[in-house]
Amino acid sequence: MSLHLIELPIALRALHLWAGHRGIDAADEGLALHHLLGEAFGPAALQPFRLLVAPRARSGTLYGYARVDAETLRLAALPVLGPSETEVIRLDALRSVPRPPETWVTGQRLGFDLRLRPVVRLASALQGETETGAAVSLSKGAExxxxxxxxxxGLPGSREAIYLDWLAERLAPAAELEPERTGLASFQRSRIRRGGRRLEGPDAVIHGTLRITDPAAFADCLARGVGRHRSYGFGMLLLRPPQRPC
Structure with a gap:
């Protein structure tokens, strides 16, 4: 089945108002969009996704991958979308382009822009000190x-190097990174709410170039997304032309 790249304008103030009326933390736009997109198009119909917003803009553009095209999504949303939802998303502006499996070939080089939550689940408890000397005690199963x-x-490596290794493991066997053309574009720590709990953790953007090693697996990787929290605005591979060396 073909994959489709979806583009959808999002009115930010209307999104925050909608989230507030639903009792959703409006500061976590990924959480708000997770609920909104599920109610409009059906559970997991449009994920992974990424919201891009220019500085001081009042609206953003949501990109996502779906198994159906824009018209099918529009027809699914029309009977169920309420007045408050129509203030957030404009179905008439919903667009898509197909990404059929034959698009991808072994050895193909592609640039990418990827927002990630680079986290791991601990198989056993960990204790030690952070970079700042603060004592840390983490339980088994913690994210x-x-x-x-x-x-x-005690493993060596910079934050960038650790994150690139983390990403390379999750792209395999679909694709390989070109390290000289891949780097950490931005990093911050952000708070998200999942299952009634507030989690603080890494929020990173990586720009780079990859080489496809398994076209079928790469198509699955695009559709699935990379890493955790993929249905909340993380893990979508936005594809670009190959990048210059970092």
């Missing part, structure tokens, strides 16, 4: 910044 987990285990 932890991949860089912090590596540091507590």
């Amino acid at each position: 932890v910044d991949a860089f912090l987990a590596a540091a507590l285990r």
Whole structure:
């Protein structure tokens, strides 16, 4: 089945108002969009996704991957969309382009822009000190910044290097990174709410170039997304021309 790249304008103030009326933390736009897109188009119909917003803009553009085209999504949403939802999304502006499986070939080089939550689940408890000397005690099963987990285990490497290794593991066997053309574009720590709990963790953007090694697996990777929290605005591979060396 073909994949489709979806483009949809999002009115930010209307999104925040909609989330507030639903009792959703409006500061977590990924959570708000997770609920809105599910109610409009059906559970997991439009994911992974990425919201791009220019500085000081009042609206953003949501990109996502779907198994159906824009017209099918529009027809699914028309009977169920309420007045408040129509203030957030404009179905008449919903667009798509197909990404059929034959688009991808072995050895093909592609640039990418990827927002990630680079975290790992601990198989056992960890204790130690952070970069700042603060004592840390983490329980088995905790979701932890991949860089912090590596540091507590005494593994060498910068934050960028650890995150690129983390990404390379999750792209295999679909694609390989070109390290000289891939780097950490931005990093911050952000708070998200999942299952009634507030989680603080890494929020990273990586720009780079990859080479496809398994076209079928790469198509699945696009549709599935990379890493955790893929249905909340993380893990979508936005494709670009190959990048210059970093």
